[in-house]
Amino acid sequence: MSSSATLITPDQPRSALPDLRTNKGFVYLGTKRLIDVVASAVGLVVVLPVFIGIAAAIKWHSPGPVLYGSTRIGRGMVPFRMWKFRTMVPDADKLGSSVTTDGDPRVTPLGRVLRRSKLDELPSLWNVLVGDMTLVGPRPETAAWVKHYTQEMTRVLETRPGITDLAQILFRHEERMLKGAVVDEGQYLAVMRWKVALQAEYLRRRSLLADQKVLLHTFLAILDREPDVELERLVACASARDDDGLPMLLRRRAEMVWGPDAGADVSTG
Numbered sequence: 001m002s003s004s005a006t007l008i009t010p011d012q013p014r015s016a017l018p019d020l021r022t023n024k025g026f027v028y029l030g031t032k033r034l035i036d037v038v039a040s041a042v043g044l045v046v047v048l049p050v051f052i053g054i055a056a057a058i059k060w061h062s063p064g065p066v067l068y069g070s071t072r073i074g075r076g077m078v079p080f081r082m083w084k085f086r087t088m089v090p091d092a093d094k095l096g097s098s099v100t101t102d103g104d105p106r107v108t109p110l111g112r113v114l115r116r117s118k119l120d121e122l123p124s125l126w127n128v129l130v131g132d133m134t135l136v137g138p139r140p141e142t143a144a145w146v147k148h149y150t151q152e153m154t155r156v157l158e159t160r161p162g163i164t165d166l167a168q169i170l171f172r173h174e175e176r177m178l179k180g181a182v183v184d185e186g187q188y189l190a191v192m193r194w195k196v197a198l199q200a201e202y203l204r205r206r207s208l209l210a211d212q213k214v215l216l217h218t219f220l221a222i223l224d225r226e227p228d229v230e231l232e233r234l235v236a237c238a239s240a241r242d243d244d245g246l247p248m249l250l251r252r253r254a255e256m257v258w259g260p261d262a263g264a265d266v267s268t269g
Contacts, residue, residue: 036135040128054085061110064090067123072140075160080132083123087111099188100175118222124163136211137162138199148189156199164218166202167195170253172221177235186239197246217257
């Protein structure tokens with residue numbers, strides 16, 4: 001697929017979207033699952049000392065459990081518990097929105113460090129190992145936000161959710177973008193629709209090469225501390241936009257990740 005391919009949006013007619021239930025790509029799917037199992041198993045063993053250190057630090061700095069299990073909607077609309085290191089005060093989900101914004105008082109000081117470095121995501125390797133998730137795939141949402149999906153948007157739920165995807169890369173500074181103590185639901189819904197459009201594009205293009213590109217750019221994104229001023233401006237006015245398409249800025253950023261030789265496998269994983 002060439003780099004000039006048009007990115008799809010969640011509200012395009014069903015015929016314009018790939019059939020995610022096709023049996024094509026069996027070798028890709030099998031290889032992808034094998035990579036998930038080996039990488040997550042090795043990763044859990046290798047980072048065990050880091051796990052122990054982070055767990056001890058969490059217990060030292062804040063009362064409450066070390067891990068936090070967030071209920072997310074997985075493949076086939078089946079809910080599952082996605083595990084992370086706890087970065088917020090106990091019972092934080094009862095004290096505010098499921099969306100965390102910049103300066104959220106529920107986030108602990110240590111939690112801010114874990115979130116910035118993405119170390120809080122390490123326990124999700126267990127989800128990959130047991131098959132709830134994959135390394136690269138559409139990032140799962142909570143039921144409260146999935147209920148806002150259109151019929152077309154729910155098609156990204158026909159595949160196994162991932163730890164990282166293109167939307168995670170582009171919106172790596174999302175908490176800073178979503179400023180304010182109270183979440184602007186209209187703003188977040190607009191951003192969520194953009195994310196799903198990017199996830200659908202991944203499913204249309206996915207291949208082992210595309211997965212490698214996403215993992216590489218995820219690593220680079222973790223190291224990137226510079227604010228994305230252009231994207232912050234776009235998100236700031238997200239709720240005021242009256243079009244449902246994917247903004248040109250996100251189209252350009254997506255093509256920078258895919259490049260001219262992106263894959264085109266669309267089978268379900």
